[in-house]
Amino acid sequence: MRDTEPHRLVHTGRRWYLIGWDTGRRDWRTYRVDRVRPRTPTGPRFTPRQAPDVDLADYLSRGVSTAPYRYQARITLHAPARIAAERVPPTVGVIEAVDGYTCLLHTGSHSLDELAIHVVLLGFRFQVHEPPELIAHIRGLAARLTDAVG
Incomplete structure (x- = not known):
């Protein structure tokens, strides 16, 4: 299980992905939404980070392809x-x-x-x-x- 600071949902045409900051790896990651299980109750509050790319759809596409x-x-x-x-x-x-x-x-x-x-x-x-x-x-x-x- 990973702790992630969610940033944005992005759609590839087939699937939805969550782009978020992985606090354990200290890096941006993409997660298939159908494989994500939210933590209940929700995790700690965090300060939003600067996105890894201006074009998150392109960032996601490069990451999965x-x-x-x-x-x-x-x-x-x-x-x-x-x-x-x-x-x-x-x-x-x-x-x-x-x-x-x-x-x-x-x-x-x-x-x-x-x-x-x-x-x-x-x-x-x-x-x-x-x-x-x-x-x-x-x-x-x-x-x-x-x-x-x-």
Whole structure:
């Protein structure tokens, strides 16, 4: 059980999360609301802290889509950000517009296969910038796929 100073509720499109200050870890944390059990009676009063980010929805999206994973990927998608955002839920990745035709996808996974398959299935041309392990893994997959058909 954690003691938290709640700050704000934020919705990702699928779930509600509480952003709060974890007094034990002395850091900001995100908590799925469906897993939170309030303390009764309520805990001690506290002075509200400065939020960890101005855009808490973006902060939450980064926290649940990239930060907790072994591999954190940065991928250019050759698609406008608004189109890519229709296919990438905020719990899966953060879309950052580059210009009117391309955007960056920040996403993560514990599996290189999962990252490779996910980005391919989005249906856009893309370029992987990092991590280097993903670049090498996709090269290996491409060679195996080429061998399978040729």
